[in-house]
Amino acid sequence: MNGKTQALLLKILFILFAFNTLTLCIYFTAHYKTSSSSSPHRKPTSENRFPFPENRHSSKPWPILPSYLPWSHSSTVPLRSCEAYFGNGFNRRVDLLKPNLAGKLAGWFRCWYSETLASSICEGARVRMWPERISMSRGGERIEEVIGRKEETELPKFRDGAFELDGGDTVVGKERVLADEKFLNGFVPAGEIQSHTMRALFGSFRVVSGNDFECQEWIEEPVVLVTRFEYANLFHTITDWYSAYVSSRVVGLPNRPHLVFVDGHCKTPLEETWKALFSSLKYTKNFSAPVCFRHVIFSPLGYETALFKGLTEGINCHGGSSHELWLKPDVQKTARLSEFGEMVRAAFGFPVDRQVERPPSIHNVLFVRREDYLAHPRHGGRVESRLTNEQEIFDSLQNWASNHRECKVNLVNGLFAHMSMKEQLRAIQDASVIIGAHGAGLTHIISALPKTVILEIISSLFRRPHFALIAQWKGLEYHAINLSGSHADPNVVIEHLLHIMTSLGC
Template identity: 65%
Template sequence: MNMMTSRTFLILLFLVNSLSIYFLLHAQHRDGSSGRSPSTEGGRSRQPQTHRRRHLKPWPILPSYLPWSQEAAAVPLRSCEAYFGNGFGRRVDFLSSSSAAVGAGGGGGGGWFRCFYSETLRSSICEGGRLRMVAGRITMSRGGEKLEDVIGRREEEELPVFNDGAFEIEGSGISRRRMVTSDDLDRYIPAGDVSRHTVRELIGSIQVVGAAEFRCDQWVEESTLLVTRIEYANLFHTVTDWYSAYVSSRVTGLPYRPRLVFVDGHCSTQLEDTWRALFSGFIYAKNFSGSVCFRHAIFSPLGYETALFKGLSEEINCSGASALHLWRNPDDRKAARLSEFGEMIRAAFGSPVHKQRLEKPVSVHNVLFVRREDYLAHPRHGGKVQSRLSNEQEVFDSLQSWTDNHLGCKINLVNGLFAHMSMKEQVRAIQEASVIIGAHGAGLTHIVSATPKTVILEIISREYRRPHFALIAQWKGLEYHAIDLSGSYATPSVVVNRLSSIMKSLGC
């Protein structure tokens, strides 16, 4: 891409993002198919709460950004956009806003609830207005504690159980009833293969109550994303939750990055740094006292329902492409969404996302070796990781010796001790790498943030031949290589030779 084309592309990208935000801001008072919540109070139109929104983060300008405002119903079934973008084309209204409730306690305006269903993912993104949560009626641990303080706590204590009255929504009638039937849950929020589908349980527990019963101790005015996590300490599973929350925010047209409520009782982990960076902050449900009412709540699907996870058991035949390529050449078998998400992560940590890789000769190539280290992950974890590469240090030392004596271009071998690095440092190491090497393990999930032209070399032991990272590389359009082991021992010379071949392909 020449300089003029790059400049034109960036200007066009800025205009597209600016226009998208403009239309989103001016659509907030419409209750239509765009996904905006109705915004009336006491029969009057409410103006945006600008003093609150000053504390919400804007969406960054991303090179791989493609508009999310297209008509979802027109997205072809099982296309790449349906898997990774806005394939949530079927809108189902479970409760419509009723003028009968206007003026009732809490500010007036009837509650509403709807879901957007994806036949491709067999999952729904749901949202509602005038929703009340009483955290005291949710049985689970408090959440957010220091890991050291809750050692030995059972997983069952951390997953929520929704008792009657935990979630309610204001309706126009006087009789209490369940908002969604079991048949509708099966149709639009199927349990799938998950042992506990906590989002399904939450939505199934919501009761519609009359205006006289709908009383709130506090109100949350801005749009809020409700997230229930099952696995929260494993990077791969947490990335699927990040992606689900990101897609939910985009599909429902949020003009700012939302704040989150974790409706679970998990303890604090290092991965919260990225939740905090990606969005405008979070709070655990049990941190609320009394009843809290949300003017607009969005329910993020489980990470298990994203293409990142579903691709492990079903074929998702998509390859990565740039947004510019897809603008010029629409293709249902190509996707830029995962690259867009990776750019979002890099931007959230302050890394530049607009630079074009390899436009000029690289003086130093970083080769990042992702290590597996012992660390305490969650209350039931012993602190020891299972070895996927029995001679990891020997392989690292051999690579270090080769790079130190390499006679071509300068190669810097980076010791990726991620367990002892902040998330910002991890993301930066990924962004600056020309080649990423590592044994099969959750740490390689970071390649979602890798920049174009990065090469992936995965070392796979016999017991862990799973396609997680080959698929992510494919969906991002990254060059991928694998070394399959007969056991867990890698011959150092084989790894060195493979890296040598990769570096030659990079002109080194």
């Protein structure tokens, strides 16, 4: 690369960085002006921080993301466009309790509804949670301590008043229901979800008199409440990560929020990423007494994200450049998954403001393996085989790579079950090609770099579109080997890989 080319590339990178920085500044400045103009004019005491607390010293800042685009509540986002499917379509607002503009201290509660996703992101101020009124296991235990525990004991069951909202002087005498059946049917529909925990949570909400609203423990900074179902599976967990991320962006949080799990699941290695993405993490049952939130956000279920809905709804979206979409919006393109993938990488300290330089003559081929591990208390510790001769395929690829003369190929053994999340992400970002049998580990391609190529080996028993869709939504090159059973011919796999390597100039 000559000096002029290097100078041009540096200039382009600087312009893109400046563009994203300016976008963030404009968005947050406009957002805070709007919030400020709608806030009650009161003395700046610790009781009237609306909607955000003044002291945010313990919250992590948002990283600068090259693919970031502003999130809005604009009604101009087209219905069922890619922006709407990936979270930028929560534009129908309903206020269940409006801020008291008369200057008297009280709570507020509102929801942002997406007609495209049939889902709501709700938020409120001066909300009290009673852990004793939520029936579930404690949560956060080591998995070895709770072997055999039933799933139904881990999912929350809410008694009336599990959550309460400070109604100030709007409530006289008896408490009242916050969300009636009509609201729930319209804004938190059950859909295909048999046990809709967020719907049940909102149904438990009561609005109480300000005279009855007292707390010994206050959480001053914004908190996102999350209910998880399949918490040990990477694909399902990423839908929850994405939902919590979108919720934080849609309501315009200035920093990464803190998290509270409203479930009783035990610990898994995936909590490492929850803690990296957000500012802190607690379980509901960590609180021994009622706790009050200055500002709380309720994240929709991961089942209600495009990542899950796309498996049955056929979301025809393609990955696009955020810069191009900023200049010319396209209803069939999205940069949201790229933005989120950058967020995950940034959370673990990987640079996202520049691409990883790969020498053209050296390529890492990451083979994602399926390994036995103890996933949850009811799991036997063995994973279902999707490729019966996986070891044979790996050994054949290793022999091929060691004898490949056109360029140097490093075959990386992706034993993810025995790697930290940071090690997994490093392997993903360093890979030119990611290959593997259909399995949750391939969900990591959300964090892959733009020019990464995906090769999925698909058993006839697991012919599902998860990773083809993620690659499409990210704009990644994708190839598949569809098997007639679950046994792959090593020569066929090598032939496909050789074709990919040739396209990479190797």
